[in-house]
Amino acid sequence: MTAGERIPLWDIFEVAFAGPSDGNPFVDVTLSATFAFGNREVRVTGFYDGGGTYRLRFMPDTQGNWTYVTTSNVSVLDGHKGALTCDPPASGSHGPVRVRNTFHFGYADGTPYFPFGTTCYAWTHQPETLQTQTIDTLKNAPFNKVRMGVFPKHYIYNENEPLHSLFERGPDQVEDFTKPNVVAFQHFERQVKALMDLGIEADIILFHPYDRWHYCDLSHEQDIAYVSYLVARLSAYRNVWWSLANEFDFLLDVKPVEHWDRLFHTIEAHDPNRHLMSIHNGEVTVMFDHRKPWVSHVCVQNWDVKRTDQWRREWGKPLVNDELEYEGDIPRPWGNISARELVHRFWITLMRGGYAGHGETYLHPEDILWWAKGGVLHGESAARIGFLRQLVEDSVTEGLTPLSEDGRWEFSRVSGARDGTVRFLYFGEHQPREWAVGLPLEDGDYEIDLIDTWEMTVTRLDKAALPASPALRQRGGAMAGGEPEAAFGVKLPGKPYQAVRIRPVRAT
């Protein structure tokens, strides 16, 4: 057997076969392959791509020589053998994102990944020129994840028809939910790849309730067939995340919790790469049970972001709050907070050990709102989120742990986090002129930076005297002293939206 095609680690090996096009190939024909690396075997599901063409895609996760052999219920597709050699990764490729250090994420190559995502639910269903504009915007935006639906969106400001129907239309123009429209899926996949080429994760939403095309009304078996097909097509893209739903609880009448679990298991069956999987809530009081082992991380919609550290502790997994309300001015409370407030909520979320997602919903004369359609960004939060991302990427390695875990009550009110010896304090609506709690308990040589989160400035601060500290009440004649607050204090400007970063100076 030859060494075969050479594929960089975490890139896509694809092989196509000609097969039957009569009947319903999506239903009638099964195709899979077993990829082998020595004694290790990985099962990969193939898919029908229209016009009698069947494809198998495989993302190698280990360098070296792989072989494969196909299995099909159709003899012409069965028993094909081949080989590939997996080389070192391409430049800029870090592999799929995994859970790392319990509450955080990292790429497969060990590089930390800090999600700073945005939301463009239906951008792939817009006219091509608008999609091109969206990609151009993302090239220069600070986001490394996009939440995007497979299905188009029916909602206010979303009245237009999608570029492609998701399923083939019969002679009566009615969509046949047993036949994916390969043109639609090829297009969607092309945009997933466009994001991959920009280093952006595609947080792919499989179901959502905003529908006028009856996509909510697929039978349970049709749901499973659709998910199987999507996963077979896309799981070889390293930047894929599976989000089973946007607002799953608004679909509970047609998809009960047991069905969602079955859909999770369907993905597991067809995704040899075990991409991240989660599911998103509508009502802030209705959460999926993210403790289930097949849920890799917690996806939250909730505005009450000072509870982030509590949620994280309760679920014991990485937490991404993808809807802490969007910057905008529409008449829906989830889509009309000020840029300042969204940046504030990002900082609070990060400084309590979670991750946050951006969205933008400004009224637009042609109803082109970023949150659903993409286009260009109009708001003021994105730049500040980029500033925060840069600070985190510059300073954090393993992930931020909330200072509230150190037991000081002050961090129920202000926010702070640490990673090893690096600490951040975020004061938000608090505006002290001097501060100590959360600063290091050991004196030493520190770089202390004052961060203006809105003005995006970083200013070196000197150590200052400890502020006056409240004595406890006198008991039995002796004054009880409080616990030490810190080894030194800092002087601050006495205005809101300030943060402080403290890093020990490394010996040169």
Add this chain to the structure above:
Amino acid sequence: MTAGERIPLWDIFEVAFAGPSDGNPFVDVTLSATFAFGNREVRVTGFYDGGGTYRLRFMPDTQGNWTYVTTSNVSVLDGHKGALTCDPPASGSHGPVRVRNTFHFGYADGTPYFPFGTTCYAWTHQPETLQTQTIDTLKNAPFNKVRMGVFPKHYIYNENEPLHSLFERGPDQVEDFTKPNVVAFQHFERQVKALMDLGIEADIILFHPYDRWHYCDLSHEQDIAYVSYLVARLSAYRNVWWSLANEFDFLLDVKPVEHWDRLFHTIEAHDPNRHLMSIHNGEVTVMFDHRKPWVSHVCVQNWDVKRTDQWRREWGKPLVNDELEYEGDIPRPWGNISARELVHRFWITLMRGGYAGHGETYLHPEDILWWAKGGVLHGESAARIGFLRQLVEDSVTEGLTPLSEDGRWEFSRVSGARDGTVRFLYFGEHQPREWAVGLPLEDGDYEIDLIDTWEMTVTRLDKAALPASPALRQRGGAMAGGEPEAAFGVKLPGKPYQAVRIRPVRAT
């Protein structure tokens, strides 16, 4: 029997008697009186005021002729009889504040009372000139309640000795906790009266943990004697509220919950006027059980003000959040939020059916911080709180009911309240350009006012078209319509900290 002295309703009838001054009159001598109005009898406790003088004070709550007779364990004080005639109330006197409409307050004469309080914990313990300045400030400030401690305060910025020790000093200069220092109590009482003359309620804090004078170490019996004495002196002042503690939970090691209950009962025994009573928490997670029938209203320290409507519903009583953090810049998170944030929290609290309290803690070169010592106000929130108070007093009669009780989820995010046909919406960090939810469902003639809560402006708005409303997903081929949001919409400026008031135009 003659008609006796003429006393306006809710003013103070006082009578003094000469009695023994040897031994410990505070402990040795009992004095009380029964005031009678026809067959009704009211028991009033007397008190020793030093120099052989004993006093009885009585606040008549009913116009007409009253008689009294004294009872004492000392014959010279026993069996004194007298009479008084209670006339209509003096101008500007509305009587003591009571609970009204379950969640609200009103004066005894039926006038609504909306608490807009401030905090000056130890102002009566400061030098006289500073106290005079405090009174002058309160004359022109928007506050109608002051939280103030009987005991002095030991804490950062509070290192000075009080004007008077609370108890008589023995020859060894040690205070004798069985002998109240009448000079101190006379002074405190003069300041309670000064507030009464300004129409300001005195929310009197009986105990607190910030102590270096061993006042926290009184025995339980000494606590009860002190409370009995204080109540006998002060309960005839119509502007008195009893706050058993500031931060009771920080005193639980010396005063368990059973003792707090006993102190509530001690007040009930000596206060014939049944002034409002509550108790204040330190940790936001430790609440006294305000459901107990002797607690008239809920006193809260909590910054998480969007939960106000939830707390109110849980406790079923009027809710006053006296510490939603103070405007200031000190290095304690409870005392360093921006003025804008405090005003925001006031609006949220009011628009969720509760009441809020002000405090101010700016660093001061001579440690004169309003929250503890009074003086002058330096901040920017007081004027905006006054503006809010004026709006409420102009528009509200029975008290505000949160719009979240109408079941619309939007009011978990934005805030709104109604009183009869008057409605307020408060958008806060939300900045919609158009809005409908919470506006009236019936069309008609309305006065619609846009309120800029920070700029303190009120601008008339016209009715506008209903904004586009999200359709629900299509089920079974038919588009399900949402519930109607309102009969009309409003256009808004698309910036934060705006509110709207809607009132039907009355037929002329």
